[in-house]
Amino acid sequence: MDVEYKDINGNHVGLDLNSVVSSQAADLGGLDIDLKSGNVINSWIEYDSSFGVLNISISYSNLKPKSPILSVSLSLDQYVNDFMYVGFSGSTQGSTEVHSIEWWSFSSRSGSGPTSPPPSSATTLTNPTADSVKSPPPLPPSSSSPSPPSSSCHNQLCREGPGAVAGVVTAGAFFLALFAGALIWVYSKKFKHENKLGQSFASEIIKSPKEFTYKELKAATRCFDANRIIGHGAFGTVYKGILPENGDIVAVKRCSHNSQGKNEFLAELLIIGTLRHRNLVRLQGWCHEKGEILLVYDLMPKGSLDKALFEAKTPLPWPERQKILLGVASALAYLHQECDRQVIHRDVKTSNIMLDEAYNAKLGDFGLARQVEHDKSPDATVAAGTMGYLAPEYLLTGRATDKTDVFSYGAVVLEVASGRRPIETGKAPARVSGNLVEWVWGLHKEGKLLTAADAKLEGRFEESAMRRVLLVGLACSHPDPLARPTMRSVVQMLVGEAEVPMVPRTKPSTSFSTSNLLLTLQDSVSDYNGIVTISSSSSDNSYIGLDLV
Known part of the structure; x- marks a missing residue:
């Protein structure tokens, strides 16, 4: 979802006509379709030049829905030429996502109306890799002429006599019964699995406050x-x-x-x-x-922190920002060091921080969270989260630790203090890095750290407090995970019980202990079949050039 382009939400289909702002859009939530589900999603885009109507249908199924989700009166003559290329494009907007086209086909029909006796001419194109797809969407019906009716006996089986026919019928019945038995077995297993899942819910979450119907x-x-x-x-x-x-x-x-x-x-x-x-x-x-x-x-009445920072009519005051950062730090200190089993959130960002009526922060969305034993090395996974909040070593190894959460928290601190998003592609002014962490490190190097303060605050803050918060953000965003503070230490820094550690003026290069990194990478490769391509760019852009496949 991009507010700048007037998207209705993050789960919709839109029609863009010579503009990135959709002229028409429809919410996919009404069809119970989630674009981030990971499921294969089929779409049908049909244009009827006779009526000037463009219909768009979306479904998880291979069968086209009876009614389109979007129907637009449109004359395509204004937008297409006689000869054009058709292509596909995708954008992750900073997230770690994979977009793929599993199947496509293109059909064009021309000719007279339905009363014309000859069949209409047709052109059909399909992608060359279509055979690799198990169940592509059905193609439009062909306009070929119907086959002539067959006579009473035109095949070899018929000529063999009733014995052969009886044998084929018996074999067919046997295989039909076998298929039906297999189908019943599959559904019974599924039913047992759902029952087992339900019992697992009842036994595992008995501590939860209430079971709703x-x-x-x-x-x-x-x-x-x-x-x-x-x-x-x-x-x-x-x-x-x-x-x-x-x-x-x-x-x-x-x-x-x-x-x-x-x-x-x-x-x-x-x-x-x-x-x-x-x-x-x-x-x-x-x-x-x-x-x-x-x-x-x-339900949090003030919504999420990112909306309070970037969509509110009035800027979020500095005292509230300080209180929010302290609240999130307290929550992470609890998850990392005070729970029986350490909880790694893995998705700390401003959109997952909710605000109550008094602007108290509430960290939410534990969909990516993992529990590990204290002082135990976590398993490697495919890196998940949002670019700009992900620690460089997490992108390299796929191992999320409490220190990767600390890095994400550091990005949140700098975002709250500066009023800038962690990644601002194409929006950053000249000579300003589109990466927030890199930009603040650059200002610190020049001795202009307070320049990073949100201009919307108009100087209504104590300089010493702003400097402290920015330095905490840089300390948490240190390229070396071993140099980052614990969240308990961060809480002490924010309340003034501990000094902020010395933050070097020049951002250290993204370097790890060679032996530890090699061992970690070897473990990661053995844990999952991922391909990690490391760019040879300079240390100032050390993790921007990573490609995860």
Whole structure:
């Protein structure tokens, strides 16, 4: 979602006509389709020149829906030429995503109206790799002439007599019965698995405050109305809900309809259900019915921190910014050092920090979180999160630790203090780096650190406090994870109980202990089949040139 381009949300289909601002758009939430689900999504784009109507249909299924999600009256003559190229493009907008075209086909038909006797001419193009796709969407019906009716006996089987026919029929019946038995077995296994999952829910999250019914949450969100969508978290959509029994306003997070989404939801539920801290979003309850997994949280009236920073009509005052940063630091210190098992959040960013009525910070969205034993090396995974918040060693090794969370927190600190996003592609002024961390390091090198302060504050802050916060942000963003402070130390720095460690004027190069890095990389390669390409750029852009496949 990009507010600058007037996107309606982060999960929609739009029609762009010679502009990146969509002339028409439709919310995919109404079809229960999540573009971030990881599922294969089929789309049909059809134009009828007779009526001047462009129809767009979207579905997880290979069957085209009866009604298009978007229907626009349009004359394509204004936008296309007789000869043109057709292509595909994608943008991750700083996130770690993979976009791929699994199948495509193009058909064009011309000719007279339906009353014309000859068939219309047709042209069909398909992608050369279509054979590698297991179940591509069905092609439009062919306009070839119908086959003539066959006579009573024109094949060899018929001439062999009734014995051969009986044998074929018997064999066909046998294979049909075998297929039916296999189908019944698969569905029975699925039913048992769902029952087992339900029992797992009941046993594992008994500590959760309440189990809601699906009927309650469906009524609370008005049948999951697209107009009630207030956000999109990791592997789920968040709706505003009003509980019928008491009128409480809550946030209902609905799991994406895929196995990965359900696994991540279960992980989030098992983690957040055991956590209690004033700066964590409180889980009110959960629901697992009708194949749906739903989480119910307190609704934060002030929304997310990123909206307070970049979309509010009035700038967020400096005292509130300080209180928010301290609250998030306290929450991370609790997750890293005060829980029975260490919790690595892996997705610390301003859009996952919620604000209550008094601007108290509440860290939420544990969809990517992992629990590990204290002082134990975590397993390697594919790097997940948002570019600009990801630590360089995490991109290299895929191992998330408490120090990768510290780096993400450092990016949040600099974002809150400066009023700039971590990555500003194409928006940064001349001679200003599009990467926030690099930009602040450059100002610190020039002795102009306070220049990074948000101009919207108009100087309404104590310089010593702003300098302290910016230095804490740089200390947390140190390229070497061993040089970053713990979150407990960060809390002490922010309240003035400890001094900020010496932050060098020149940003250190992105270097790790050679032996440790090689061992870590070898372990990572053995843990997952990923390909990591490391650019040979200078240290000032050390992690911008990484490609993860």
